[in-house]
Amino acid sequence: MKILVINGPNINLLGLREPQIYGKEDYNFLCESITDFANKKGIEVENYQSNHEGDLVDAIQNAYNKFDGIVINPAAYTHTSVAILDAVKAVGIPTVEVHISDVSKREDFRQVSFIRLACVKTISGHGIKGYLEAIDYLIENYGK
Numbered sequence: 773m774k775i776l777v778i779n780g781p782n783i784n785l786l787g788l789r790e791p792q793i794y795g796k797e798d799y800n801f802l803c804e805s806i807t808d809f810a811n812k813k814g815i816e817v818e819n820y821q822s823n824h825e826g827d828l829v830d831a832i833q834n835a836y837n838k839f840d841g842i843v844i845n846p847a848a849y850t851h852t853s854v855a856i857l858d859a860v861k862a863v864g865i866p867t868v869e870v871h872i873s874d875v876s877k878r879e880d881f882r883q884v885s886f887i888r889l890a891c892v893k894t895i896s897g898h899g900i901k902g903y904l905e906a907i908d909y910l911i912e913n914y915g916k
């Protein structure tokens with residue numbers, strides 16, 4: 773099984789960025805944790821991050837016929853992007869939405885998630901561990 777992990781804007785600044793909300797670990801630590809976890813589970817994983825909406829759409833489109841699952845934290849684009857929602861719908865790859873913080877307990881504008889409409893599961897507020905739970909969910913439900 774091959775899983776693509778996609779992170780949106782400002783996730784590259786983990787550790788520096790509002791550590792009281794997003795924690796002290798940086799983006800490299802996140803990628804290493806994901807890669808180590810995938811290795812232990814015997815699956816392939818690729819990490820991708822961009823601050824640009826169109827690049828995220830391209831990454832989802834390019835996953836077609838190459839990946840069996842997507843884990844995505846679209847960050848701020850969660851709350852605005854119909855283009856990212858449509859890309860996930862278009863490729864039809866089982867996708868799990870992840871948020872490091874518990875968005876349900878934050879500002880009103882974070883209560884809307886466009887991408888959720890196309891996702892098989894949402895994990896929110898579990899920190900970096902949420903990405904590993906998402907990978908586990910994809911393995912258990914879509915692994916081959």
Ligand code: DQA
Binds near residue numbers: 847872
């Ligand atoms: C986030 C939550 C979003 O509202 C925010 O814009 C982010 C990160 C999270 O992981 O908790 O950039 O997706």
